[in-house]
Amino acid sequence: MSDWTVTPLHVGTLHRKRRNFLYLAGGDEPIDVPVLVFLLERDGTRLLVDSGCADPATTDAHQPFERPADQHVPAVLAASGIEPSSIDAVVTTHLHWDHASGNALFPDSELFVQRTELEYAKAPIQWHAESYEIHNPQRDAEWALDRYTTVEDGAVIADGVSVLLTPGHTPGIQAVLVETAAGLVVLPGDNVPTYDNWAGRPPEWTHIAATNHYDLGAYEASLRRLEETRGQIIPSHDFRVLEVATYG
Numbered sequence: 001m002s003d004w005t006v007t008p009l010h011v012g013t014l015h016r017k018r019r020n021f022l023y024l025a026g027g028d029e030p031i032d033v034p035v036l037v038f039l040l041e042r043d044g045t046r047l048l049v050d051s052g053c054a055d056p057a058t059t060d061a062h063q064p065f066e067r068p069a070d071q072h073v074p075a076v077l078a079a080s081g082i083e084p085s086s087i088d089a090v091v092t093t094h095l096h097w098d099h100a101s102g103n104a105l106f107p108d109s110e111l112f113v114q115r116t117e118l119e120y121a122k123a124p125i126q127w128h129a130e131s132y133e134i135h136n137p138q139r140d141a142e143w144a145l146d147r148y149t150t151v152e153d154g155a156v157i158a159d160g161v162s163v164l165l166t167p168g169h170t171p172g173i174q175a176v177l178v179e180t181a182a183g184l185v186v187l188p189g190d191n192v193p194t195y196d197n198w199a200g201r202p203p204e205w206t207h208i209a210a211t212n213h214y215d216l217g218a219y220e221a222s223l224r225r226l227e228e229t230r231g232q233i234i235p236s237h238d239f240r241v242l243e244v245a246t247y248g
Contacts, residue, residue: 003181004160006234006247007039009076011052012067014098014237021193021237023209025201033194033237035065035098037073038187039082040178045158046082048090048109049176049187050236051102054136065098073102084109091157092148093189093236094173095121097133103147112157114165115150117172128170131212166191166226168219169210175226180248184231191222193237 012035018026021033040047052073053065069075074084089110092100094117103111122145124132151157151174153165160179167173169190176187192198193210200207207223209216226233234241 002043004040004042004178004248006178006180006185006187007041007245008234008241009037009039009073010034010242011037011071011073011076011102012065014065020211022196023211023213025208026211034239034242036236036241038234040161042160046087047158047161048087048106050093050099050189051090051105053098054101054133073105089157091163091176093176093187094170096131096170096190097136099189111148112151112163113148114163114172114174115152116165116167117170117174118145118148118150120171121145128214164225166222167215168222169213171214177229177231178248182248184229185247186226186229186231186233188226188233188236190236191219191226192233192235194235195238195240198233198235
């Protein structure tokens with residue numbers, strides 16, 4: 001049996017400021033960052049980690065992003081000869097709009113999310129409601145909250161693919177651990193949106209949290225736990241990720 005490969009896919013671009021990603025460290029400099037999903041493949045099995053954004057026309061003005069037609073998830077997969085129906089499962093790191101809105105595009109795939117995340121997404125605190133798009137009339141149709149298979153910390157999704165509960169950015173965000181021929185690849189979702197978050201600001205900070213977060217104490221502990229995996233950390237919103245076509 002071969003090892004897994006991890007292919008990052010560019011499925012849109014967010015228009016933000018640095019302070020949106022680097023807690024107490026970013027300025028007002030405008031930046032563009034990619035929306036990334038990750039295709040995991042091994043011996044004919046295909047998993048997707050996250051599924052990207054909703055249609056730009058249904059997205060609130062405070063969440064501006066662009067997505068040319070050729071960056072829509074089905075089109076990106078089709079460019080590699082992959083049909084959405086061939087995706088066996090979608091592992092959702094967390095249920096924010098830019099990571100979970102595309103799940104409805106995979107009606108034949110099993111959807112995995114942490115139980116804690118699913119419960120929180122139904123009734124988040126007011127400052128997080130926009131990220132979960134609870135006021136978007138398309139939300140229920142796009143998110144299909146009743147379709148999820150809920151998992152707990154340490155769950156094995158497939159042989160060589162497991163998840164860690166890593167609260168911080170959200171209460172139930174999970175990292176996806178993938179065993180590849182080149183070693184362990186870790187997909188931490190928005191706990192590490194950019195390489196700058198992971199690099200931190202030495203010597204004071206070994207890492208920098210994302211600005212949008214739920215619990216900084218839990219966040220710090222989760223980043224230490226990610227360190228302990230000794231895997232290769234692949235951020236969720238960094239164009240530098242796309243400089244490697246396939247990891248592993």
